[in-house]
Amino acid sequence: MDTNRLSKKIEVILNKQVTKEAEAAQIYLSYGCWADSEGYSGIANYLFRHSQEERNHMMKVMQYIMERGGKVKIEAIKTPPSNPKNLKDCFERTFKHEVDNSTAINGIVNLAHEEKDWATFNFAQWFVKEQIEEEKLVMDLLDKLKIAGGPEATSESLFNLDHQLGKSPNEVPLAREASMENPV
Secondary structure (H helix, E strand, O other): OOOOOOHHHHHHHHHHOOOOOHHHHHHHHHHHHHHHOOHHHHHHHHHHHHHHHHHHHHHHHHHHHHHHHOOOOOOOOOOOOOOOOOHHHHHHHHHHHHHHHHHHHHHHHHHHHHHHHHHHHEEEHHHHHHHHHHHHHHHHHHHHHHHHOOOOHHHHHHHHHHHHHHOOOOOOHHHOOOOOOOOO
């Protein structure tokens, strides 16, 4: 008996989102490594935490596919883009990436609505709300960098921004708190 409650199109688009979330995690991880190499340990940890959050999103989509009787298909992910030139470039790229992810989520919502798959439509609403928050978060980063002086920001203002982002609360534990015994 076939217990799959997802149409083939829905299953495909959800699996594409699994890959998209995995790629997002890698992008944040890559940018976090770049930030650390530039001396921005607070921004690095901020980006590392968001890498884990994207991985959690990937797992959420995978779990939904399985709960609906579908098959998860793990695919290769793209190599993250080259390192940013500076913090502004990093935050702008991150914003563009989040907007692209919002567009993908909207595609899921639209297809679910078109197919009258109300379970998937309802499931995707969590991601719609999450993407609003994610885009706003990055817009706030861009604003903070602008207030700090943008391209002419002083070392002191960048230090303060880095320090502030390193302390920002998040549901994902800080990468620097991980250990072999407690990988968080």
